[in-house]
Amino acid sequence: MAAASSGATTPLLADMEDDELEQDLPKPVPLSGSPDSISSISTTPLKSRRPTPLPKFQLLVLCIIMLAEPVSYTQLFPYVNDMCYKLGWAASEKEVGHISGLIDGLFAIANLLTVMHWGRLSDRIGRRPVLILGLVGLASCNLVFGLSQNLWVCVAARLAMGALCGNGVVTQSIVSELTDETNEAQAFAFMSLMWAVGCIVGPTIGGTFSRPAEQLPHWFDTPFWQANPYLLPCLISAGIMILSLASAALLLKETLPAAIRAKRANQTEQERAEERQEANEHLHTSERTYGAMDEQFPQEAVGILPRKEDRVWTTWELVNAPGMVKAMACTFLMMFVNQAWDIVFILYSYTNISLGGLSLSNIQIGYCLSFAGSVGACIQIFIFPRIQRRFGMRMYPVVLAVLLFMFPAAPVLSNVVRGIMGEQDRGDAGALAVVGGCGLAFMGRVAAMVFPLTYILCKRITPAPSALASTAALGATVAAGARAIAPWFVSSLFAWSVDLHLLGGYLIWVLMTLIVLWCVWYARDLDTALADAERVKAERLGNVDAICGP
Structure with missing residues (x-):
């Protein structure tokens, strides 16, 4: 089956x-x-089927490898807005969102243009070579990013990161080839777990070790670190990528x-x-x-x-496979709203209370994200597999609907903090702002259960076993398109809402809530579309004997 x-x-x-x-x-x-x-x-609960034992050692190796990408992606979150302002790339705090959105969005644009090629290449030459190449590229580009003093050098480094990184597609394909329906939820949960762990490690590194001459003066108060205030977190991230590279080269088996x-x-x-x-x-x-x-x-x-x-399989064949358009559209919408939240939450946390934010410092933002990542790790390992096994793809729109509570909650929290604490400098808003920020970040990790669901969706919608990586690459391409649009869109919308006081400064929250509502409505019948696609695929492939015959 x-x-x-x-x-x-x-x-x-x-x-x-x-x-x-x-x-x-x-x-x-x-x-x-x-x-x-x-x-x-x-598409129905699998209670009556005994789960197949997981290939634990290979999954452990994959977990080490998968840690590299989220660390690389999230370690700059706590300081990217500060970096844009302190290095003079943005003239004022109100303009920071435009620049930081550009930096983050270009990563996704480069990924959008290249990820399909990496997936198809891994279908031709193997999974390990593509993984190794991506990890080498990530480590090198992180160092360039940390050393950049010029905006366009920074932009070029982020573009190269996105262009060289096809790791997510390849690891998704490997997990698909190591699992069947009885254990895929648990295995794909490990992929989301490592993203959650990366959301702990990355922001902690970025928040703790950015501007080390000021935050850790006993060790780093030297001219070199004063001139390169954002190199240390990039250096530590590159070290993690080298560990992942060694694991891929020495321990990972080809699938x-x-x-x-x-x-x-x-x-x-x-x-x-x-x-x-x-x-x-x-x-x-x-x-x-x-x-x-x-x-x-x-x-x-x-x-x-x-x-x-x-x-x-050709891209045209994949796109025309039964249910593929519906699955890819849901993938795009899922990534768009979740990416929009991740970006706007960081910008919102950094923005001054008087402008509708929380006035959190870099390290406070890092701690909020780390706390949420810790809780998210527990959700992915202990809760998600049980829920998915019981409800299957029916939980997809339900998980998306969590965002309906998060976007309206952000301006409410800001107003409550301002009403109680008054106007405060960055980092002085008190425990209420930090706890509230942790609560919002935690809700983001609950909504992140949609990611392993999307991995399972891409696996099951695959029209043939030989198209696993190509289908995953198609999904990653669609997701990269959403990641390319969402940062610029939501960052600029936040900046315009604050600067022009649109709808009292609440335009960003109203519009995003309406977008999420539409996404939930569109995904309401995804389980039915998947069932139809699997029925057609089963009829075409026949039975197992036909598939595995000589």
Whole structure:
């Protein structure tokens, strides 16, 4: 079922003949039943199916690798507005939003133009080479960003980061190839967990180590650090990326089916026999079906789809696959509203109370984001898999609806803090502003449960196992488009609302609430569209025997 409904590679013992497979493995459940029964397996609760054990070591390696991107992306959040103002890129606090939105939006624009190519490249040459190249690029560009004193050097570094980073697509594809429907929610939750951990580590690094000559004068009050006040957090982030790079190069195993076949083609018969024997010792065939995978030998124990399924799908074929337009539209809307919140929350927290913000300092913003990331990590690991297993894709619009409470709550909190504390300098608004900011950031982590749901959506909407990375890349391209538009849109809208006092300064909050409301309405029938797409895919691919035949 996993191969037909989720697009994941169907695991089989490698290089075994058909008669050997019939002897050593139980017969899979055929997919030639009624369309209703086919779709119900992937869109209804999976309580009656025993979860397949996760390949724990490979997931651990992936977690280390996945930490690099969110740290790189979020470590600048606590200080980017301060950086724009202190380095003279913005003439006043009111103009900061325009510049910081430009810096963040250009990352997404570059990612939008390149991520599809990285996904398709990983479908051709393998997952590991693309991951390694992306990590090298991220580490190098972070150092350039930290050293930049000129706005356009900073912009070029962010553009290069976005252009070189296809890591999210590749890791998403690897997780898809390591899991089936019974354990995908738990595995994809780890992807969101690492983003949540990155949202702890990144802002903490950025808030604590930016302007170190002032915040940590005992160690860093030197001319070099005074001249490069934002280098230290970038240097620490680059160190984390080097750790991720070493993990990818030394510990991660290739999961691309065609690459595994090519490797096995060069093995001797004795090596293949030893590999089969070792895999059989770790596979408990009485407890697992074709959808299972041994946790110690996730690559050696898996089989390969026939060569006719190894072809790379064209973008046009993907776009025209059943349900793809609906899935990609929901991906775009989800990313737009969540990215808009992440950006406007930081800008709102930094803005003076008199202008409708919270007047938080860099380190206070970092602590708010770190607290929210800590709570978000618990949500992703302990709560999300249970909820997803029970409700499936029906929870998608419900999670989106959390944002309906967050955007209106922000101006209410600012008014309450101003009414109680009065006008305060940055960092002096008191515990009420910090606790309120933590509460808003926490709600953002609850809304972030939509991200692993989107990973699962992209996996299941995939029209064929060989199109996993290409579909993930299409989703990442759509998401990058939203990430390119949202920062500039929401930052500029916030600045205009404050500067021109539009709707009393509340235009940003009113408009974003209406946009979220429309997004929730559009996603209301996503589960039905996914069920229809899976039904068509199952009918086209036939049953497991047809997919895995010679």
